[in-house]
Amino acid sequence: MTVLLRGNQISLYVVDGVPISSDTWNISPDDIETYTVLKGPAAAALYGSRAQYGAILITTKKAGKKKGFTVEFNSTNSVDKGFIAVPHTQHEYGGGMYGQYAFADGFGGGLQDAQYQLWGPKFRGQLLPQYDGAYTPDQTYTTTFGDLTYKGHIKPEPYVNRGYVDGKSNLDRFLRAGFQTTNNINLSASGDKYALRFSLSHSNQKGIVPNTGVRVLNFNTTASYQLSKRLTFNANVNFNKTYSDNVPDVTYGPNSLIYNLSVWTGDEWNVDAPDIRGKWQPGQKNVKIVFPEHVHYNNPWMMVEDWKRGHDKTDINGYMSLNYKLDEHLNVTGRSQITTYSLFRSEKMPWGAFTYARTLGQGDYREDRRNMFENNTDVQVNYNYNIGRLINLSGLVGGSLRNFNYNSNFTSTDYLVIPNVYNFNNSLNQLMTNNFNSKMRVISSYASLDASIGKYATISATGRVDKSSALPNGSNVYFYPSVSGASVISDYVKIPEIISFLKVRGSFATVHGDATATQIGATPFNVYTTLSGSTAGTLTTAFSQYGNNYLSPYGGPDYSLQAVYSTSKPYNNVTAANSSGSIYDPNIKTFNRKTFEEGIDMRFLANRLGLSATVFQYIDGPRILANAISPSTGYASYYINALKTKKDGVEISLTGTPIKNEKFSWDVMANWSTFKEVYSELPPGQSNYNTFFKKGDRTDKLYSTGFVKAPDGQIVYDAGGKPLKNPINQFLGYMNADYMWSINNRFKYKNMTMSFQFDGSVGGIISNRLYSLTMQGGANAATVQGALGKSRLDDDTNAGVSNYKGTYVGDGVQVSNEVAIKYDNLGNVTNYSDLKFAKNTATSTVQTWATQYYGQIQEGMLTSKTYAKLREVVIGYNLPKSWLQGTFIDKVSVSVLGRNLLYFYKGNKYKGIDVEQFNSASAASGLQTPTTRRYGVNLNIVF
Template structure:
């Protein structure tokens, strides 16, 4: 397969810039800086006859070509002013400037619809009509910006910035947007006499506004409506061009008799639509003690996001959806860094410690599409889903006729169980460094506490009958009987049967509301192991796990070579050799070590990835 299913990737990149500087006087500088960025690339794919992939049931191969080209130019003018000790106390640095950004992008994607002759990869060999998709984008962004830094002696510093952008791809009524920032900091220890133990004290605060500009960072063609659109890989290329999220467009695709047709969008755009915006507030404290041997840095931040929301509208209008400005979320967080030097000796042993701790909570301020579980005021990362029915004592309820676990939906109820939240409660890291003369030894632990994630690897291996647990214990004892058919099944699931009436569930929480009216008995119905574990893995309930973990992330032993080792005329200033080990220990329940939970810090579910491997290496560092 590796010799026949071939993918080609051909790229040409050109980047260039020039700068012209002019010093008007000792305080004023002018700069003109034009630049260009371009790339052209071609991706090809040759899918051979008989290759089995999703969405190509006839197995007759395909040939695809993906061409993309991007051209971007920026012409920027900037004027700077700087002067110290104005009126004897004020330091000023400022600038203003403008930029004209011209952007042009083209994409053409063409594919056969099966091959007529095996092994001939050309569009003329397409068994059915050749299909293609194209995308073209142009954009002009005119920008103006400014920055002003003010310093009152060494006591207070302030920074004020602002930027205006006018984009040709946004609605004409709101195609200009402004985002400012303000920063203020003061070193209190420079002008206030503090206790002897405090060697440094600084406080800071800031505000910043940012807006999306209606652009996308990466691009990949939409081939979902083309032949074979359901298989293959999606290649993302750098883009940073218009997404046209607020544009009403036609969609071209084949309909009756494979004839191309155009259909107008069924989505309206609000008359006063604006791009999404984030407002960030931050305050911090930096304090050091005992001649800087102990330091503490505390940061408190809050982000508020104004969102874009697509709402349903009456289809009597001729449309089904409306894009508008609605929805607000808030992210509150803390970050604390503690540093210390318990042992400090210029000619002997030194010990430095750095501890980092942080947490954040994301909540809905205004949820325009809330339900019974997530709505305004609740966390945005709430994890809730269908679940297995349980008694008030926590026992799993098993269907008496099939011997399988009962789900809420099996009883016709759309209730949800709240499993927790995907964001961790907090995260941490500790780094210790010991040094003695030319040797140093450093090791770092980190981890997180709280949060839940769905183990997708475990779910799929259970469903496929390949998980080791399905061959151990009671599963292992009953597994051979699966081959005997329904009359020979011998596995009995651990749980209870509820008889004597119909089970009623709360439509929100899924709790049994009539348990007192039912008869509870231990399950005795036999089923197959594979049917049972497949039902276990049919929903996320039993595969949602806590994210709490710790890792020995890195261990480094370094020897710094003596300065005179290579003689007085050596070109080397410093040289060192290190032994490095990474991901050496993983403290996490062994039952779930099929996934690396630290790769899913904010995710509610994992992918089909393998855990990070341990690595060992040697690092030689030479400074000339």
């Protein structure tokens, strides 16, 4: 799960005061008592530079103070059904190109029967050779498209729509309802000197993709024991095992179901047909697949039943601590904690499956093993003193030692010798392997002081010193402080009666950090190409052949400031080594981040209405920057301390209780936030950064391919009827939202509660890759509507006709006086005065136009990221206690819930994706499975 806070991803989670390097879903929700979000780097003094963007503090449940034994059972069952956004596809035309198609073998032996798109013939019932037609080697059949003739040995059959059945596409009928069941039982026991809690959770989720799912087993135990009057022992252990036999791949390519089912193939085949369900051609089981194409597309049933990607991850984290109370003012705590995980992922690619890089079709087998171990040990002294009646001082002084170890091993076959034997000894060619090991140590000391001056003010200060092995000697010791203050003015100043509470607050913090990374991929620093000449990769370098590059939690050194190398696939029995493409300034220092924050909190009308507002500013830099340098140096980048950015933002929260009496209450909370980040200082000697950005520019500006336009803004077309592409990338808009908002309402009537939340985002753009691909591939419903639909019908009628140029005329202008367009180095047209424009009259086929407009020019793919959702509705009921009297049950509650119930997006043109999936500064969308609505019921029983 990705959590974005003020535009940055939070990577630190602190459980019961202990930082963990793991996934958040490794903690069962049934074991969480509370969570707190710390915004900005103020938390870094206690938890280190990993908290530079903030932290989420989780407090787990513990046994209560009530003596005795308690049992609690919690069960949640839900169904994922109904997509809030799905691609709008056409069902009038099938596979092929330029209206032509005749199947021979699916490898290109026929007419447009390999790597085809959905620009094939219209479904008219005409006779065409198709993938399931009878093959008669002694019989030749002739298929004609205009002036083009094809002869083959597959008997032509009526070409009709097979995939769109009862108003549902192949994708609709392939995906299914998902189910999730989560059960938790926990036991608590408390006495005079001890408190124990044991919790066991199990979750079983079936995905919306057939034969996919995940199971999660979680065990958590907490214990405390008062060893003496002054000495207390505390401990916690959390064990989590997440495992799946098959995880779908959502990357772009033939290994993606969306790629196969919704983008490049259509209704020329039926996902429920017996031969498609059977997967294998007669007599060639596990060798050759049944499908209309065999180069870039794959049978979806083979993909979910035979092409399996296993996932097995075990996480363990826990701590032990001793607290000794020296006197009523001082106590000492010693604590040691571990976080560790072991990850095993495998992939079994069967014979007959194809991807871009694996064209032989002889399968593969992979294993990806990763192990991480981290230990944090700290000692701290806590103090609390009163100075007279006015001043209270509290705080702590401590030191910590962090040891980090990570190792991974990735191994893949290079095709298989024997089908369906997934063993490294069955590799056709030499194995492709990658090993990686890393270690890091951080020694820290820290302190904090809180001073409370009566009812007038509270002042806090923190400081931390780190020494990290992830930085060069001489630059690896760094200090970062923070200070904050707050005053409740309403406590000592007479204010208007309408104001119940008035508080002002402010803070300053700075944080330094080392060269580390929060995530790591399967093949760090490796390049799998023969004599590639490429430099070594990074921690997140993907295996270049195919498949998803799964990123797991890391938190260790990224080695960006050290010389690294990798080895590539051998050539003529000689291993090729790839050295680092980077060098670094020997005087390089830590990165730096400063933050200023001011806020006000007010409550009105006897605390029935509340307002909280915060203004913040982040100054990032100088960073540790990989600055591009001339290739003539032999390197690609030079690491220096450079580049500053400034982020300004505002957050406003409004709370209210419009109605409140003994039986009924209504609570409302509304949130609104915005931020902008700009480049405030560029690297030395540079007037721009990353080619396009200048000082003062927003960091989320999207530069990419754009249209050439006339002075009045109309698109300019060439003589072939295609829109012209500007030779220089252009500014297309801002990727981040203008603002985010949410509104939550909660009603309570006697024992019943109801809550619902709307939220959304306004502004920002993204390149809608799914819309772009379906348009350039002929699958989008817009290609058969309006002027496009009319011209496409003309294209189909004239398929194969020599010299046919199409009838579609794009909306725009042409240069009418045959003068060449000239550009400056920014892509601006410099000779408008020499150009004459006239309305575009050049014709083209719809396929030619769409391929250029949506496939080559990103400006044509832009989509607004403005949306709104009915995020959640929950209705709960607590059984009256009178009903439970005389039973062994203390409490029973039941609730029903719905999530992602409604999705609001302006216009239908781009409504095929859920833009919330891309809520960061992403330039382009991907091929994720559609977002579903979730309906569930929860039962909670306390004994």
